[in-house]
Amino acid sequence: MRQVKKTVCDFCQNGCHLGVSFDGYQYQIEYLTDEAPNYGRLCPRGNSANIVIDHPKRLSYPLLDGKEITWARALELIQEWRARCRPEEIAVVYSRGLTEEEIGIVWAFAKELGTENLVCGYLEPDNGFAYQLAGVKRAQLAELSSARAVLLAGDVFSKSPVAARLLLEARYADKNSRLVVVDSILTRQAGFAHLFIQVKPGTEFLALSGIAGIIDPKLKIDVSACAVQCGVSQEKLQQAARILSGAQQGLVGAAMSYGRVDNPLLFSLCAQLVALKADKPFVGFAEAVVPEGRLSFRDFRHKIAENKIRMLFWFGGLHPYSYSEVMPDLSNVSFRVATSIFRTNQTIPGLLLPVPSEFEKKSRGETLWEKVEREPVANPVSGSRLIVEIVQGVTNKVLTGMKVNPAKVVRVEEMVGMVYSSLVPEPRTVNQESGTINYLLLGERRAIGLGGFFDPQEEIAINPIDAGKLGVQNGDWVMVKTRTAEEGFLVKVSQAVPAGVMLVGVDAHKNRRLFSVEFDEQTGSSRIPPTKAEVWRAQR
Amino acid sequence: MASTEIKRKKKRLFVRLDYCIGCRACEAACRSRFKGEARVRYAEISETALLPLTCRHCEEPLCAAACPFGVIKKDEERGIVYQSSIHCVGCKSCILACPFGVLDQELLRRMAQKCNLCYDRDEGPRCAATCPTGALQFIEEEELPEQMVGKRVGARMPFWRRV
Numbered sequence: 001m002r003q004v005k006k007t008v009c010d011f012c013q014n015g016c017h018l019g020v021s022f023d024g025y026q027y028q029i030e031y032l033t034d035e036a037p038n039y040g041r042l043c044p045r046g047n048s049a050n051i052v053i054d055h056p057k058r059l060s061y062p063l064l065d066g067k068e069i070t071w072a073r074a075l076e077l078i079q080e081w082r083a084r085c086r087p088e089e090i091a092v093v094y095s096r097g098l099t100e101e102e103i104g105i106v107w108a109f110a111k112e113l114g115t116e117n118l119v120c121g122y123l124e125p126d127n128g129f130a131y132q133l134a135g136v137k138r139a140q141l142a143e144l145s146s147a148r149a150v151l152l153a154g155d156v157f158s159k160s161p162v163a164a165r166l167l168l169e170a171r172y173a174d175k176n177s178r179l180v181v182v183d184s185i186l187t188r189q190a191g192f193a194h195l196f197i198q199v200k201p202g203t204e205f206l207a208l209s210g211i212a213g214i215i216d217p218k219l220k221i222d223v224s225a226c227a228v229q230c231g232v233s234q235e236k237l238q239q240a241a242r243i244l245s246g247a248q249q250g251l252v253g254a255a256m257s258y259g260r261v262d263n264p265l266l267f268s269l270c271a272q273l274v275a276l277k278a279d280k281p282f283v284g285f286a287e288a289v290v291p292e293g294r295l296s297f298r299d300f301r302h303k304i305a306e307n308k309i310r311m312l313f314w315f316g317g318l319h320p321y322s323y324s325e326v327m328p329d330l331s332n333v334s335f336r337v338a339t340s341i342f343r344t345n346q347t348i349p350g351l352l353l354p355v356p357s358e359f360e361k362k363s364r365g366e367t368l369w370e371k372v373e374r375e376p377v378a379n380p381v382s383g384s385r386l387i388v389e390i391v392q393g394v395t396n397k398v399l400t401g402m403k404v405n406p407a408k409v410v411r412v413e414e415m416v417g418m419v420y421s422s423l424v425p426e427p428r429t430v431n432q433e434s435g436t437i438n439y440l441l442l443g444e445r446r447a448i449g450l451g452g453f454f455d456p457q458e459e460i461a462i463n464p465i466d467a468g469k470l471g472v473q474n475g476d477w478v479m480v481k482t483r484t485a486e487e488g489f490l491v492k493v494s495q496a497v498p499a500g501v502m503l504v505g506v507d508a509h510k511n512r513r514l515f516s517v518e519f520d521e522q523t524g525s526s527r528i529p530p531t532k533a534e535v536w537r538a539q540r
Numbered sequence: 541m542a543s544t545e546i547k548r549k550k551k552r553l554f555v556r557l558d559y560c561i562g563c564r565a566c567e568a569a570c571r572s573r574f575k576g577e578a579r580v581r582y583a584e585i586s587e588t589a590l591l592p593l594t595c596r597h598c599e600e601p602l603c604a605a606a607c608p609f610g611v612i613k614k615d616e617e618r619g620i621v622y623q624s625s626i627h628c629v630g631c632k633s634c635i636l637a638c639p640f641g642v643l644d645q646e647l648l649r650r651m652a653q654k655c656n657l658c659y660d661r662d663e664g665p666r667c668a669a670t671c672p673t674g675a676l677q678f679i680e681e682e683e684l685p686e687q688m689v690g691k692r693v694g695a696r697m698p699f700w701r702r703v
Contacts, residue, residue, distance in 0.1 A: 029572060032671040039674045044568030051572060153665055161563040161672035168673055188562045191588025448564070496587045 004030045005377040010358035011045045012040070012287040015367025018046055020053070020359065020377040022107055026037065026132045027053045027378060036368055043161040044448050052357050053378045059354040060383035066347035071385070074351055075109050075393040081311055081335035082394070087114035093121040096288040096515065097317025097341070099363035102387045103291065104401025109391045112296075112399060114411050119300040121314065123289035123323060123526040125256035128264030129284035130291065131408050133272035133415065139251055139281035145169045147341055148403060149247030150282075151211075151240065152254070153271045157189035157445045159255035162283040167253070168192065178243045179307035182207050184260065185442065186496040201442055201501055201530045202262030207237060208270035209416075214241035216277040216432040234537070241278075243452055250280040258506045259443020259515040261530045264432060269415045276412070285370060290316075291406035293526060296524035304329045312350075314338040315387055318339040323517050347518065353431050354391060356380035374437045418522070422490035439466065441482060441533040442497075443515060457505035460489035464497040470537055477540040482533045485513040489538065502535065548593055551617040551678050553594045553657070553668060559675035563588030566667035566676055571656075573666055577648050578666045580654040592667065593642045597621045597656035603654070606637035612654065623654035 004019040012388060014040035015364040019030030025224065027050040029042035058540050069077075077515040080091070094103055099428040110118040120127070157164040181193035184201040199207045213221030214237055227234040244250055252275035254268065261267045270285060275282035295303075305310050312333045330336065336350025341357050362379040364373050380386075383384035391399055462470070472478055476491045480502070487510060497503050504511050517529050554617055566580045582591040601621045604612040611627045614620070621632075628651040635643040635652055644653050657678075658665040668678035 027664075029569070031663075033663075033669070038672075040669055041674070042565060042569070042670045043563060043672050044565045047565060047568040047670055150593070157561045158563070161561060161565060163560050164563075165559070165673040172558065186587055188588050188590060191586075192561075291561075388673045446563075448568070494587060 002028075002030075004032075005375070006032060006035075007040035007374050007377045008357060008372045009042070009046045010363075010365075010374065011049075011050065012043075012160060012285070013289070013368045014162055014285070015372055016162055016288070017048050017208075018042055018049060019325055020050060022378070027310040037164045037166075038361065038461075041162055041165065044229060044360055046162075049359060052341070053314070053359055055342065056400050058357075058381050059340050060381050062531065064350040065173045065349055071383075074215070074353060075275075076388075077351060078337055078394050080338075080456045081089055081478065082113075085311045086114040086168065088116070089149070089308065090115045090305070090313070091119060091295075091309045091311070092293075092313045093119045093158065094290070094293070094314070095121040095298070095314070095316030096124075096290055097358065098290075098315060099361065100362065100365050100389065100404075101240070101401050103400055103404055105388050105495075107404055107434045108399040111402070112395050112397065115401070117295050117300065117303065117309065118293040119295050119297055120290050121297065122288065123297060123528065125258060125261050125264035125267075125528060126286035127289060127526070128256060128261075128268035128445065129254075129263075129286045130289045131265055131407050131410050132266055132275060133478070134409050134411050136272045136276045137281040139253075139283040141166075143251055143281050145173070145246075146249050147248035147251035147280075148174055148177045149243050150178070151182070151244055151250075151252045151274060152189065153208055153252070154255040154258060154261065155185070155187045155189055155269070155444070156253045156285050157192075157288075158187065158444070159257070160434075163283075163285060169473075178247070180240045184498075184501070186446070193450070195243065197232050197236050197240060198498070199230040199232055200438055201219050201260070204261065205263060205266040205270040206230040208267075208274050209235045211241045211244070212233075212269060212270065213274040213275045214238055215245050219277070219412075221416065243428060244274070244278040244280065250278065251275075252278070252280050252282045252287060252435075254282075254534060255285040257443055257445040258512065259504075259530055260527050261442070262527065263520065264527055265525050266415075266418060267524060269410060269418070273415065281295060289406050290358040292408070293487055296352070296519075297526055298519035298524045301326070301329055304332050307332055309333055312337065313334040323477045323512075326517065339390070340357055344526070345531075348380075351396045354381065354384040355390075356384045356386060360384075361386060371462075386475075438532050439535050440501045441480065441514060442503045442530045443501055443511070445506050448505075448507050457508040458488075458490045459471055459492045459505070461492050461494040461497045463497050463499045463501065464493050464495065466502070466535075467493045472537050478535055479538040480514065480533050480535050482514045482516070482531050484531075487511065488538065501530075502533065519532055551657075551664065551680050552597070552619075553665065554677045554679055554684065555592060555684070556677065557589070557591070557677045559673040560589070560591055561673055561675070564590075565670050565672050566592045566594075569593040569666040570590060573658070574653075577653045578644065579653045581644055593623065593640070594667070594676070595642050595657075596640055597655075597657065598639075602637040602639060603634035606633040615659075615679060618659070620657050621654075621661055622656040622659065623652065626653050628652055646665070672699065675677060 004021045009016045017035035033040035094106045111305040147170045179193045179196045181190045182197045190196045207230045210223045210226030213223045254271035337356045339353045474489045567578045612623045630647045630650040664678035668676045
């Protein structure tokens with residue numbers, strides 16, 4: 001008889017319960033049909049949790065410039081490097097994949113090192129949900145299926161398929177139920193919508209602020225300017241506002257994707273503004289929300305460029321190599337220490353330390369719906385050490401974690417001002433320069449299986465008009481060149497993308513390199529917006 | 541025993557078209573259990589609809605008839621058409637014979653990837669257990685008429701859509 005160990009999936013904030021069993025040979029996923037919120041149902045990534053545990057690429061010994069060394073030597077090296085740097089020359093970066101306690105310990109570690117350079121390295125758009133608009137109610141799980149008017153901004157179904165079940169039940173429960181979708185791409189979620197507002201890429205927040213402006217004219221938002229900028233008729237925005245404010249029970253949901261949303265902070269706040277004004281609860285479907293550090297990532301990069309950082313600790317799942325633009329900067333840093341679950345395809349210069357995955361450590365946390373405690377469901381990979389043990393090895397002290405609150409509260413008056421400052425026309429359409437046609441490249445982040453992170457995502461969705469211009473058909477090969485990288489793709493001619501826009505999956509690291517990280521000058525927050533790309537037909 | 545009773549009931553995989561969001565969790569569940577094999581495939585019927593393609597476990601399976609080595613057999617009691625992976629030689633006859641095109645054209649580990657309705661699992665196939673929206677259901681044949689709301693998408697198509 002198999003023993004099933006229960007846990008809560010840590011891949012996103014939906015908090016699905018799952019079981020893991022081990023038959024002495026391999027780990028397998030078990031479906032816990034009695035546990036809310038998912039009742040045994042799992043998205044593709046949840047199904048792949050067992051692959052994380054016994055993946056052949058798991059790192060099980062420290063690497064120095066790609067070569068194996070012992071833990072004793074690794075810790076000795078860190079001590080040596082630390083002794084050669086002043087405290088202000090050391091930076092500590094943390095990202096997702098750490099438990100709440102571990103983030104607290106990383107904060108305490110930075111304090112112990114005596115450095116103010118404590119940086120959040122999680123640059124994904126999801127961190128926009130860390131900003132909460134004052135007065136907005138957070139949705140409870142039961143409100144998803146009882147909502148009779150649902151507004152979804154972005155592709156929630158792709159991000160959280162398990163929540164899609166409740167939203168679809170709500171859609172079919174009553175003939176008067178209405179589903180409104182605001183997105184730039186005709187997604188499968190949009191196929192279920194009663195009202196689909198297809199905006200120009202990156203302008204979702206303007207459509208949302210327009211809807212909020214219609215519901216509450218006191219906000220004095222220029223609705224017609226919003227409608228013009230996002231390329232939709234004012235009537236559609238009015239229709240959405242009517243649907244949402246007319247229903248007694250409703251909900252506003254939002255999800256963001258890498259390379260799709262122009263400004264995550266405004267996207268998150270505008271969706272919350274609609275919820276606030278329509279008096280409906282709000283839920284932001286994020287994979288993770290990581291609290292900001294003492295130093296913004298933008299300032300951290302400036303410091304690196306000025307050679308002010310000589311030693312770097314990078315804790316957590318996403319690495320410098322996840323962001324193509326950040327990696328070259330790091331060559332300025334002499335001593336690099338990073339933690340990792342997997343061995344990477346490329347050699348990471350410096351020290352790479354193995355840590356247990358989310359499923360191999362105990363943690364306490366909060367999902368969208370409840371507070372949860374996770375027990376380890378598998379033994380840690382041999383050779384891996386917990387962050388607390390690594391920190392203890394470096395400082396020779398047992399540190400207690402500091403309390404870190406991820407949420408930041410923003411007032412309505414502040415954010416309406418931010419929307420107005422963004423109403424400056426920007427060229428977002430196609431233009432022709434010196435014979436090559438520039439397209440707008442968008443990213444699509446889906447809850448795909450973990451195998452997918454290593455699988456190439458080779459398809460690019462191209463509108464039939466653009467396919468005609470390029471002289472390509474389904475299955476042809478095109479090259480895509482952006483400011484940061486060049487990559488080849490298989491053509492998939494699709495009506496889902498508007499003319500002048502192309503769509504690629506951004507779960508594969510190779511495709512992520514096409515997009516670049518930018519920083520908001522006002523707030524210092526990061527964004528990974530749609531990017532301009534040159535596309536031409538090529539031979540594979 | 542209760543588990544044996546469950547096994548003996550003839551059940552079918554059924555797709556509720558108006559709940560499928562094309563997330564491919566069914567495929568992921570299959571891949572995770574069968575080490576990379578996707579015995580459930582998917583088909584794109586329009587820009588906004590992607591459907592799981594599952595084995596129908598036919599009354600008279602043509603794949604079994606086409607198999608030159610008798611590797612594919614039918615369990616009449618449970619209504620499962622199953623394949624002995626050890627003896628499959630990868631000749632692709634079953635793939636060509638399947639009238640629904642559900643068997644993947646690609647061989648994996650030199651074998652055809654044939655669904656066996658997870659017969660090792662009392663509760664039914666993993667793809668139905670994991671389906672996030674409940675679009676893929678494993679139900680008895682008697683329960684089928686209750687699920688058939690709306691109309692068929694196309695003549696003789698197994699997919700039904702709410703009107």
